[in-house]
Amino acid sequence: MTGEDKADAESVGANYCQGFAPIRSGSDRLLILGTMPSVRSLAEAFYYAHPRNAFWPILGQCLGQADLLRADLAQASVPEKIRFLNAHHMALWDVLAACERPGSLDSAITAAEPNDFETLLAAEPGIRHILFNGRKAEQLFRRQVLAQQTLPSCLTYHALPSTSPANARLPFEKKRDFWCQTLTKVLGK
Helix, strand or coil: CCHHHHHHHHHHCCCEEECCCCECCCCCCEEEEECCCCHHHHHHCCCCCCCCCCHHHHHHHHHCCCCCCCCCHHHCCHHHHHHHHHHCCEEEEECEEEEECCCCCHHHCEEEEECCHHHHHHHCCCCCEEEEECHHHHHHHHHHHHCCCCCCCCCEEEEECCCCCCCCCCCHHHHHHHHHHHHHHHHCC
8 A cells, every 4th residue: 555545545534435326217207315325235335235124125015026037126136126216217326425424324424425416417307306215315415415506496305214224113014105105106106
C-alpha cells in the first residue's frame, strides 16, 4: 500500500459504506428507495440480500411471480430480480450514495451523501411515484435531496413500512398489505 492509498483508507474510515448503482429499465414508472444497503447486502453486492428482509417476498406476493423460474422471488437470482423489476416498470435505488455507519441500522448513519436524483429522473422521465422503504429513507430524502436538488413537480411520495427485520413493530402480513395497496394504486394493477 502506498502512502497515498494509506491516507485515503484512513480518511474514509472503517464504517464507510458506498451504495450501488440504480436498477432501472428506461421505462420505469416508480422508484423504490431505501436508505443504504445493509452490511449483508453490501457483502453480496445486491439490494435486500438479508434473508430476513421482507422486501423481495412482499414484492413477489403483491405483484405475482408467474414470470419467474422459481416460486419465490426471494430465492430468485439477481438477473431474475432485475427482470422482475423491469417487467413491472420499477426502478430501485437508495437515498444515499455513501455514509458512515457501523453495522446496518439506519439510526447509526452519519456523514450522509445523497445520490444524484436530478440525473436519474432526467434519464427516467416516466417516473411519477417515489416509494420509501421506511420512514428513515423518507426523512433522509427530504433532508438530503429535496433541500439540495431540483426535482420534477409531478412526483408523488409514499412512505411505506420498512421491510427490514429491524422493523419488528409490524408483522409481515401488515407490511405486505401496506405495500400491496400502494403498489396497486401507483401501478394500476
